[in-house]
Amino acid sequence: xxxxxxxxxxxxxxxxxYHDITNDVVGPIEGNAPRQWKIAISIAAVIALYGVxxxxxxxxxxxxxxxxxxxxxxxxxxxxxxxxxxxxxAGTLISAVLLLFRQRWRMAINRSAxxxxxxxxxxxxxxxxxHMGRVWQAYWTLPLPxxxxxxxxxxxxxxxxxxxxxxxxxxxxxVFWYIGLIPDFATIRDRMVKPLPKKIYGILxxxxxxxxxxxTRFEEVSLVLAGIATPLVFSVHSIxxxxxxxxxxxxxxxxxxxxxxxxGAVFSGFAMVLTLLLIMRKTMRLEAYINIAxxxxxxIVIIVTGSIVGVAYLTELFISWYSGVEYESYAFIxxxxxxxxxxxxxxxxxxxxxxxxxxxxxxRTSLTxxxxxxxxxxxxxxxxxxxxxxxxxxxxxxxxxxxxxxPSVTDIGFFVGTLGIFFTLFLLFARYFPVLALNELxxxxxxxxxxxxxxxxx
Amino acid sequence: xxNKVFHVMYDDDQKLLDAATVLVKQGIQVKDVFSPFPVHGIxxxxxxxxxxxxxxxFMYATxxxxxxxxxxxxxxxxxxxxxxxxxxxxxxxENAPAFVPIIFEFSxxxxxxxxxxxxxxxxxxxxxxxxxxxxxxxxxxKFVIEIVTEDNHAFSVSDLEEKxxxxxxxxxxxxxx
Numbered sequence: 001x002x003x004x005x006x007x008x009x010x011x012x013x014x015x016x017x018y019h020d021i022t023n024d025v026v027g028p029i030e031g032n033a034p035r036q037w038k039i040a041i042s043i044a045a046v047i048a049l050y051g052v053x054x055x056x057x058x059x060x061x062x063x064x065x066x067x068x069x070x071x072x073x074x075x076x077x078x079x080x081x082x083x084x085x086x087x088x089x090a091g092t093l094i095s096a097v098l099l100l101f102r103q104r105w106r107m108a109i110n111r112s113a114x115x116x117x118x119x120x121x122x123x124x125x126x127x128x129x130x131h132m133g134r135v136w137q138a139y140w141t142l143p144l145p146x147x148x149x150x151x152x153x154x155x156x157x158x159x160x161x162x163x164x165x166x167x168x169x170x171x172x173x174x175v176f177w178y179i180g181l182i183p184d185f186a187t188i189r190d191r192m193v194k195p196l197p198k199k200i201y202g203i204l205x206x207x208x209x210x211x212x213x214x215x216t217r218f219e220e221v222s223l224v225l226a227g228i229a230t231p232l233v234f235s236v237h238s239i240x241x242x243x244x245x246x247x248x249x250x251x252x253x254x255x256x257x258x259x260x261x262x263x264g265a266v267f268s269g270f271a272m273v274l275t276l277l278l279i280m281r282k283t284m285r286l287e288a289y290i291n292i293a294x295x296x297x298x299x300i301v302i303i304v305t306g307s308i309v310g311v312a313y314l315t316e317l318f319i320s321w322y323s324g325v326e327y328e329s330y331a332f333i334x335x336x337x338x339x340x341x342x343x344x345x346x347x348x349x350x351x352x353x354x355x356x357x358x359x360x361x362x363x364r365t366s367l368t369x370x371x372x373x374x375x376x377x378x379x380x381x382x383x384x385x386x387x388x389x390x391x392x393x394x395x396x397x398x399x400x401x402x403x404x405x406x407p408s409v410t411d412i413g414f415f416v417g418t419l420g421i422f423f424t425l426f427l428l429f430a431r432y433f434p435v436l437a438l439n440e441l442x443x444x445x446x447x448x449x450x451x452x453x454x455x456x457x458x
Numbered sequence: 459x460x461n462k463v464f465h466v467m468y469d470d471d472q473k474l475l476d477a478a479t480v481l482v483k484q485g486i487q488v489k490d491v492f493s494p495f496p497v498h499g500i501x502x503x504x505x506x507x508x509x510x511x512x513x514x515x516f517m518y519a520t521x522x523x524x525x526x527x528x529x530x531x532x533x534x535x536x537x538x539x540x541x542x543x544x545x546x547x548x549x550x551x552e553n554a555p556a557f558v559p560i561i562f563e564f565s566x567x568x569x570x571x572x573x574x575x576x577x578x579x580x581x582x583x584x585x586x587x588x589x590x591x592x593x594x595x596x597x598x599x600k601f602v603i604e605i606v607t608e609d610n611h612a613f614s615v616s617d618l619e620e621k622x623x624x625x626x627x628x629x630x631x632x633x634x635x
Contacts, residue, residue, distance in 0.1 A: 018494065018599035143533055152533035156542050161559040168563045172570040179574060182583060183597070187494065190594035206578065207587030210596055214581050215496035217509045221577045224512050225570060228519075232566050239559055439495040439597075446471075 003447070009293040010450035011105055016288065018442050025438040026188050028284050029431070036283060037431060044423035051417010054410050055130060063133050065410040071403040072394050076411045077127045078243075079385040080418065083268070084124035085166070085240055086261075086381060089233055090269020091117025092173060095180075096229035099222065104444045105297055108289045111184075111437045112280060112429070113273050114177040119425040120272070121170045123418040128162070130414075158242040165239040169232060176225045182208045183218070184434040237265045244388065251331035251392030254319070260312035267305035267351070268381035270298050274374040278367060280430060289436055292365050299364040302377065306355030309384075313352060327397070335391045339404060343387050350380020460634045462615055464605040465592045466622050467629040471497045474601040477625035478503045484621055487609040492596040511580075515573035522568025526561040530554075592631070600628065606635060 016024075028034075058065050068075055091113040098106035129138050141163045143152050153160050185205035192198040208214070238258035245257035254260075274295065281290040320332040336344045354376045358364040363373075395402045429435070446452045468474040474497060478488055488504040491497070500506070531550040534540075534557075539547040546552035578584055596602050605622070607615060615632075622630060 022494075022598045143529065150537065152538055154540065154542055155530050155534050155560055156545055156553070156556040158559075161563070164560045164563040164567075168567040168570075172566065175570060175574045179577070183495075186589065186591075187597040189589065190591070190597045202589065203586050205589070206583035206585055207589050208581075208583050208597075209589050209591040210492045210494060211590075212491040212493070212497075212500055212504060213506050213509075214583070215493065216501055216506055217511055217577055217581060219496050220509045220511045221573060224515050224573060228515075228566050228569055232563075235559065235562060235566075239563075242559075442495045442599075443498075 010453050011448040013288040013450045015451040021438050025434050025436050041427045044420050047420025048424045051420050054413030054417050058410050067406045067408040067411050071401050072405040075405045077131050080415050081124050081127035082385045083382050084120045086265035086268045087272045088117040088120035089265035090273050092233040096226040099226040104448050105294050107440045115429045117173050119422050123422050158246050161239045165236045169236045183439045237262045250327040263305045263308035270301050271374040271377035278371045299358045302355050303358045310352035340391045343383050347383040347387050350376050462607045463633050463635040465631045466603040468601045469628040473626045489606050490604040492591045492602040494597050514576050515569050518572030519565045519569035522565040526564035530557040
């Protein structure tokens, strides 16, 4: 049996057995819904309905209902799109990249992080789809034979690359997530007593029986999917950044964008994972599985990616001056001193200064501090996208066309609504799905479980 | 003599590995193992071969790459070439850098979904399929070795039972099959 170095902190605390893991994860699904869950999902569902209403109004009226104008043609819509896609990246990073690096701590968090990825990417996709205006013609982005001759979409365009990137990313993440879920659904199926839930989990578990050959295939599929999801996740946000970087708008066409966007995405994604998991571990009593060690590791990822983002901001700023292009310089001078300087400084404070607090061990191991800072980072990363998008286009080459963006009620409703839909989906997931990869966790129990790890010492 | 199936249950993965090693050494053929999680090291003992899914995945990826190359050539170069910002549209190779993202994404798409489908089909795990684990506890914390008399003509039923009972068995069920 593999022995882990004694210096590594245990990942599963307390004296757990295989059966305890099953009980701890499946128990909450079998019981009645707790009151807090009912309250939380009611609030989330009301907000979601408000979002659906805003979307219906938007479709009925046309995208003139947004606050966009002739100068600022992209604003909250694309900000929200990039923000949500970015949040999604942490899930794939945790489940794929950490799998390739054989990080055992991922097993406690990968399931919910992947769920977050899927819901976040769904929310992201809403924005470009509804930005098309005539949303019922969204299929025009696909290369389908048509009555125009056939007229094909433009494969040279980064917007087209985005269609392929996001749909591949979404569907591959979904498959990766579901393949991991199948054995865990089987565990729930075999425990359920009531006929209807047993039947439903039976269908969801695809008749999984845990044969040796199936497990071999399972591990191979997980490894290969992780191997291809890793370049995929980097490519997706690189392509998202190319929506801007391949244009010739000062402030947008920077070669630094792809790596800068990818690290920003991981940064914001980990912040969202922390926000969700800190609440979940408490309410679902999963402290033994998601403990301080996990939170500290995630905070370390936040320091690293947050620092990369900080360096990217400063590099951008320096290069805008060093390039000697006056339009480029102006775009950045306008960013930090123009009408949107408040947003710029908000972004700088939240994304560059606040994560540096995690250098202090006291702060990165404090649950309250982590929770507050994770929300600060989420806000900061939203402002980053807003700053990049709006400040770069609100003042163009013709001062007569200069303008500003003011969000309309529909803008706000759509964004707040996606938060509602996201939390509704996540709460449903937390209630009915195994929130931890319980069968994978069993494989590390003897290696990283506290009682096994310290067994020789007693 | 009716064929009999032995379901030998263990309550620990290490006990399962030890028992399987002992039984196989005595010349008993193990038909299958049911476990709640992948037990590393069991495959070579009971003779499960390495899966070829990764090779299949590579072939799906190659198919995706070729289809994407063919598609970009047909849509953008052959069927309806367009002058977009003066970007070269005369030959595929000149225009290829702009197609790299889509070729990559489509290869990944085909590799991932092709492999996932192959995996589900080869396992026979599909929506609505009945479960075939002998005991519901094998998806929780118990491990079962399945041995059938059909594979082990060299041993009598009582002989097999005796040998099996010599291992650290948690529960043993013998049924006709």
